[in-house]
Amino acid sequence: xxVKVIIPTPLRAYAGKQESxxxxxxxxxxxxxxxxxxxADLKKHLYSEDGKLRSFVNVYVNDEDIRYLQKDQTAVKPxxxxxxxxxxxxxxxxxxx
Amino acid sequence: xxxxIGVPPAPATKxxxxxxxxxxxxxxxxxxxxxxxxGQLKIKAAKVLCIGxxxxxxxxxxxxxxxxxxxxxxxxxxxxxxxxLQRQVLFGTQDVGKPKTEAAANRLRDLNPDIQIDAFETxxxxxxxxxLFKDYDIIVDGTDxxxxxxxxxxxxxxxxKLNVYGSIFRFEGQITVFGAPDGPCYRCLYPEPPPPGLVPxxxxxxxxxxxxxxxxxxxxxxxxxxxxGKGDPLIGRLLLxxxxxxxxxxxxxxxxxxxxxxxxxxxxxxxxxYAEFCGVRGEEAPSTVTNIPEITPKELKARLDxxxxxxxxxxxxxxxxxxxxxxxxxxxxxxxPQRVHxxxxxKEIVAHCKSGKRSAQAVEFLRGAGFKxxxxxKGGILAWSDEVDPSVPKY
Numbered sequence: 106x107x108v109k110v111i112i113p114t115p116l117r118a119y120a121g122k123q124e125s126x127x128x129x130x131x132x133x134x135x136x137x138x139x140x141x142x143x144x145a146d147l148k149k150h151l152y153s154e155d156g157k158l159r160s161f162v163n164v165y166v167n168d169e170d171i172r173y174l175q176k177d178q179t180a181v182k183p184x185x186x187x188x189x190x191x192x193x194x195x196x197x198x199x200x201x202x
Numbered sequence: 203x204x205x206x207i208g209v210p211p212a213p214a215t216k217x218x219x220x221x222x223x224x225x226x227x228x229x230x231x232x233x234x235x236x237x238x239x240x241g242q243l244k245i246k247a248a249k250v251l252c253i254g255x256x257x258x259x260x261x262x263x264x265x266x267x268x269x270x271x272x273x274x275x276x277x278x279x280x281x282x283x284x285x286x287l288q289r290q291v292l293f294g295t296q297d298v299g300k301p302k303t304e305a306a307a308n309r310l311r312d313l314n315p316d317i318q319i320d321a322f323e324t325x326x327x328x329x330x331x332x333x334l335f336k337d338y339d340i341i342v343d344g345t346d347x348x349x350x351x352x353x354x355x356x357x358x359x360x361x362x363k364l365n366v367y368g369s370i371f372r373f374e375g376q377i378t379v380f381g382a383p384d385g386p387c388y389r390c391l392y393p394e395p396p397p398p399g400l401v402p403x404x405x406x407x408x409x410x411x412x413x414x415x416x417x418x419x420x421x422x423x424x425x426x427x428x429x430x431g432k433g434d435p436l437i438g439r440l441l442l443x444x445x446x447x448x449x450x451x452x453x454x455x456x457x458x459x460x461x462x463x464x465x466x467x468x469x470x471x472x473x474x475x476y477a478e479f480c481g482v483r484g485e486e487a488p489s490t491v492t493n494i495p496e497i498t499p500k501e502l503k504a505r506l507d508x509x510x511x512x513x514x515x516x517x518x519x520x521x522x523x524x525x526x527x528x529x530x531x532x533x534x535x536x537x538x539p540q541r542v543h544x545x546x547x548x549k550e551i552v553a554h555c556k557s558g559k560r561s562a563q564a565v566e567f568l569r570g571a572g573f574k575x576x577x578x579x580k581g582g583i584l585a586w587s588d589e590v591d592p593s594v595p596k597y
Contacts, residue, residue, distance in 0.1 A: 160394040193371040
């Protein structure tokens with residue numbers, strides 16, 4: 106089924122500059138797999154080398170964090186929106202600490 | 203319940219009542235039942251610490267001061283720069299070169315002379331954070347880097363203070379309230395930061411000037427709501443804002459019971475080395491490329507003047523090329539893999555970008571692709587402007 110995946114600004118460059126992508130999937134894992142197949146550059150930004158979702162990126166189905174649902178196995182139905190939400194901090198050229 | 207006009211409640215602490223002038227100044231608050239005298243006295247008694255007096259700190263400081271927050275702390279060790287004025291509306295052109303906390307304190311005292319402004323011209327560190335936070339009720343995070351955000355979060359949880367978080371990138375923002383007893387903290391949302399260099403800064407990615415204005419103002423609204431105890435604060439709610447689409451969305455945030463800082467069994471009991479946590483050492487983020495052959499702007503100029511056949515490769519973006527260029531051949535870094543066939547590996551190539559970082563990556567890529575006669579222009583077009591041709595504008 107068709108679900109929309111919202112691409113956050115920092116990652117749009119790797120998704121052909123699109124702000125959202127439609128994919129066919131019945132779980133979050135399938136949707137992200139379809140997304141990273143279409144846009145291979147996105148894969149290394151979303152996933153670490155051992156295939157896990159990077160910890161500074163969160164994924165939501167509608168308004169719920171998949172970590173508190175069934176993670177990759179979370180089912181999606183038509184009309185659902187998957188959001189990728191990375192951490193952002195604005196500002197500094199150099200980290201000051 | 204009707205407020206008895208003219209009969210202020212007995213002040214809990216000295217000076218807690220409103221003077222006649224304050225009643226006049228805050229009349230638009232006082233005539234609203236949601237605030238009223240009771241709310242305004244809470245605002246007067248409130249102590250808010252603003253970490254950062256830049257893009258987010260500007261509207262934040264202005265609106266908290268305007269509202270009459272009795273004590274506002276400002277923490278920033280930076281100095282006002284002309285590139286700040288595109289969005290840091292606390293400052294004027296006359297303030298360029300001044301410490302930000304000094305310029306901010308002056309502006310806020312002018313706006314509201316009745317409140318106390320504490321200016322801390324210092325960097326927030328693991329050494330001073332707990333001590334600084336303890337005198338305030340609410341912390342507002344207006345910082346611009348990941349290590350400090352984790353520091354602010356951890357110190358807020360450890361001192362039991364609410365942390366009104368706001369962050370921005372280009373034209374998107376995120377706002378929420380961390381640190382509530384049953385609410386999540388920053389670590390619940392993002393247990394780890396991105397590796398340095400993965401998410402560009404404002405200087406590299408740019409930012410729509412109004413964006414921190416909008417997000418910082420929302421942070422001020424949340425702080426005021428928490429102070430007066432009215433409305434629904436963004437505890438457990440992540441507000442996402444997209445200025446280009448002009449859309450707000452909301453996501454649910456949950457407290458992670460296994461959170462090392464705010465969970466049921468916290469494993470991190472004190473503040474840590476946040477630079478190390480975020481993988482950053484010292485002032486500059488470490489270069490991911492080493493042993494890159496370099497050429498200085500003066501050396502390049504000398505060779506070009508001699509007539510040497512050097513292919514100058516500019517790996518910046520088209521909109522940067524329009525700002526200034528040194529007649530290089532433009533192939534943006536992101537397009538290099540697909541367009542590498544346009545380059546002649548038998549020629550000498552010097553790659554440049556704005557400051558030398560992106561072009562270093564280009565050189566590493568091209569060397570990996572078998573190019574031998576390739577060098578990086580040290581310091582980029584900024585260094586070219588400084589050392590060779592000052593007529594080239596810096597940006």
